[in-house]
Amino acid sequence: MRGWDGWWSATCSTGGTSWSSGWAGDLAGAIGLLSTVVEDMGHALGQSDPDTLAARYHLVWCIGESGETVSAMRRLAQLLPDLHAAWGGHDPRVLKARHDLAVYTANRGDLDGAVHQLRALLPDLARVLGEQHPAAVQxxxxxxxxxxxxxAAPAGRAARRPLPMHPAEALVLIRCLLTWDFASDREADACVTAxxxxxxxxxxxxxILSAPDHVTAEDLVDEIYGP
Structure with missing residues (x-):
């Protein structure tokens, strides 16, 4: 994934705040700090303020670089409507976010979904930036x-066998485990066994308990049940 200080910062300056890719050396620290910054900026400036949007995007990038693809994907999907509302559907920053979402989709294993997203994106990239622009070429x-x-994938791949537990049930149990919402250790053991x-x-x-703080119960369910 191309970093924040690459094409995004070169073409998508938001003016006030500069986010350094030097944080990439300490992704866990960057994610923790940015999570706090994003929350504070959202309260003080609003979720659609340009600097808040920049911080939110950089947080997504750091999460993606940490290997938490599902969490990055979910956050970017939530961010895209705000980017679209702030800058319009054909703004280069929005186009880059759409490209990144396609890459996350492929990294998660949904190649069909990534191909669909890129096919929809490419005409907009060519129209706004030109077919020879590095972003369009990439x-x-x-x-x-x-x-x-x-x-190259084997033809007629067998469908993934459904798991015995419904995702909604798994979500409830994972939330209980993350918050440790149990009356006793026996109840906790029963949750884990289930x-x-x-x-x-x-x-x-x-x-589940070793997942980073920024990974949600919904992210974990998506990890389990796949695309």
Missing amino acids: AWQDLAGYQQRLA LERGTGIKQVGDW
Whole structure:
């Protein structure tokens, strides 16, 4: 994924605040600090203030770089309507965010979804920036790469077997586990056992409790059940 201080900062200056890619050396620290900054800026300036939008986007980028693709994807999908409302659908910053979302979608394993997103994006990139702009060229290259991977995939792949537990039930149990909303240790053990049986993941409780603070229960459910 191309970083915040690349094409975004070169073409999408928001004026007031500069976010340094030097934080990339300490992603966990950057994510924690930016999460606080985003919350404070949202309260003080509003979610659609240009500097708040810049901070929110940089937070998404740091989360994506940390490997938490599902969490980054969810946050970027929530951010895009605000970017669109603030700058319009054909603003270069919005186009870059759409491209990044397609890359996250592919990284999550949904190549069909990424191809669909890039096919919709490319005409807008060509119209706004020109077909030879590096952003448009990169999008074409990504599209070609995803199409090649789809073509090379085994034909007639078996559908993923549904898990015994419904995602909504898993979400409730994961939320209980993250907040430790139990009357007793026995109740907590029953929750973990139910999740292990329902998802087929051994030591699922340890996995859930070791997730970073910015990963939500919804993110974990998406990780389990896939695209």
